Amino acid sequence: MEPLLTFRDLTKSIPGNAEKTLFADLSAEVAPGDRIAIVGPSGQGKSTFLRILALLAAADRGEISLHGKPHTEWQPRDWRSRVCYLPQHAVMLEGTVEYNLSAVSRLHKRSFERALAVELAAKLGLERIDWGKEAATLSGGEKQRIALIRALLLRPDMLLLDEPTASLDSDSRGRVEELLDAWHEREGTALIWITHDSDQAGRVSKRIWRMAGGGIRENEGENLSACL
Numbered sequence: 679m680e681p682l683l684t685f686r687d688l689t690k691s692i693p694g695n696a697e698k699t700l701f702a703d704l705s706a707e708v709a710p711g712d713r714i715a716i717v718g719p720s721g722q723g724k725s726t727f728l729r730i731l732a733l734l735a736a737a738d739r740g741e742i743s744l745h746g747k748p749h750t751e752w753q754p755r756d757w758r759s760r761v762c763y764l765p766q767h768a769v770m771l772e773g774t775v776e777y778n779l780s781a782v783s784r785l786h787k788r789s790f791e792r793a794l795a796v797e798l799a800a801k802l803g804l805e806r807i808d809w810g811k812e813a814a815t816l817s818g819g820e821k822q823r824i825a826l827i828r829a830l831l832l833r834p835d836m837l838l839l840d841e842p843t844a845s846l847d848s849d850s851r852g853r854v855e856e857l858l859d860a861w862h863e864r865e866g867t868a869l870i871w872i873t874h875d876s877d878q879a880g881r882v883s884k885r886i887w888r889m890a891g892g893g894i895r896e897n898e899g900e901n902l903s904a905c906l
C-alpha cells in the first residue's frame with residue numbers, strides 16, 4: 679500500500695536557539711488509516727513535530743511527502759485540508775458555535791453537513807449546546823470538542839491530535855475516544871495522537887512513538903532517528 683505520509687531526516691532546533699536540537703533525522707512512513715500515539719516528557723518537541731507535519735512550522739532540514747508528492751509541491755491550504763492539526767488549546771473563530779462549525783465548509787467551498795455536526799455533537803455530550811452562543815465564551819473542554827467536530831467535518835486523510843482530551847473529564851474523554859474509534863472505522867482516517875496518558879496510548883493505538891532525547895523510538899524498539 680502506498681504510504682499516506684512519509685518524512686525523511688526531519689530535524690528541528692528550538693526556534694531562536696539553533697544550538698538546542700529538539701529532534702534529529704527522524705524518518706518514517708504512515709500508512710492510510712494508521713493509528714499512532716506519541717508519548718514522552720514535556721518539552722521534547724511533540725507539538726512542534728505535529729505542527730511540522732501539518733506545515734504550520736518549518737523543519738530545519740528534511741522532507742515530508744503526502745500521497746507521494748513532496749510538501750514543496752503542495753499548496754499549504756490543500757495540504758492542511760488533508761492533514762489537519764488540532765492544537766492542545768482549541769482556537770475558536772470570532773462568532774457563534776454554528777459559525778465555527780460551518781467555517782470549514784466556507785473555507786473549502788463545500789456544503790455544511792449540519793446533520794453530521796449535530797450527530798457528532800450528541801456523541802460528544804454536546805447535545806444541549808446553544809449553537810447561537812459566542813464560541814469564545816465556551817469552556818475549555820467545550821471548545822476542544824467543538825474544534826474536534828470542526829476538524830472531522832473537514833474529512834481529512836489524517837488527524838494530528840495534540841492532547842485532544844487534556845481539558846476533559848473522564849466521561850467526555852471516553853466519548854472522544856469512542857467517537858474517534860468509530861470515525862476511524864467509518865472513514866479510515868489516519869490518527870496521530872499526542873498523549874501523556876500511557877493507558878490512553880495503549881487504548882487508541884498499537885503503534886506507540888516515544889519521543890525523548892532528540893529521537894523517537896517505536897514500541898520501545900526501532901529508532902526512527904538514523905543518527906542517534
Ligand SMILES: Nc1ncnc2c1ncn2[C@@H]1O[C@H](COP(=O)(O)OP(=O)(O)OP(=O)(O)O)[C@@H](O)[C@H]1O
Pocket residue numbers: 692693694700718719720721722723724725726727
Ligand atoms: N515558537 C517557539 N519559540 C520558541 N521556543 C519554542 C517555540 N515552539 C516551541 N518552543 C520550545 O520548544 C520546546 C518543545 O516544545 P513542544 O511544545 O513542541 O514540546 P512538547 O513535547 O509538545 O511539550 P508538552 O508535552 O509540554 O506539550 C519547548 O522548550 C518550547 O518552549
